[in-house]
Amino acid sequence: MEEERGLLTPIYDHLQISFSAINHHQEMGFVHFEDHPSQVLSFLPPPIITAAKPTAATNNGSLGFDQNGLPNIPSWNNNNNDLQVGALDPKDVNDENCSNDASNSWWRSCNSLEKSKVKIRRKLREPRFCFQTRSDVDVLDDGYKWRKYGQKVVKNSLHPRSYYRCTQSNCRVKKRVERLSEDNRMVITTYEGRHNHSPCDDTNSSDQDCFTSF
């Protein structure tokens, strides 16, 4: 019983969102956002694809995480954001975004004495979730507070990638945000790790709703 499914919080009344979380040993999850039966957001297949559970969405406008710190849904504060999402060509989202990324090893600096175990640990690093949305804003409101710690121009991309870290102490969750060079309205967000706190720890008002909604 390894599967750990994220609970869905309704967001958009015109959207259907299916979300498949990952088990503790996977690199990342697999998330679909269904705006329309013919428009399904797809992601790179994770090493193991778990069954998705389509859930009708109604709106409250924020990205939720379950108690395990797993993202439930994408959301945007900007009303102009268009959550129509198109198919994501795997060529456009390399493994750097969505699957095994050998160079991404946030833990590598955690303990320099563990260098000899790098290859072992790499297989056990934090779970990651990647999804693609169409929006004018880069950073979605997921109820958590993020601090930008880096920006990097990546190869074959016209847009720089931004690196964010959860500002909560003892929480090492990170996320990366970048826009597709083919469509600068398409934003790829990759979460890495799990929050060890609720969004309410960071924001003390309306975020309560998103957390208690599941």
Next chain:
DNA sequence: CGCCTTTGACCAGCGC
């Protein structure tokens, strides 16, 4: 004053 973003430098992994 504290928190944030920016940005160049540095480091480590990977492919050749």
Next chain:
DNA sequence: GCGCTGGTCAAAGGCG
């Protein structure tokens, strides 16, 4: 071994 690339660090500056 070397070069390329992505990820992180940390100093500097900005903003409320």
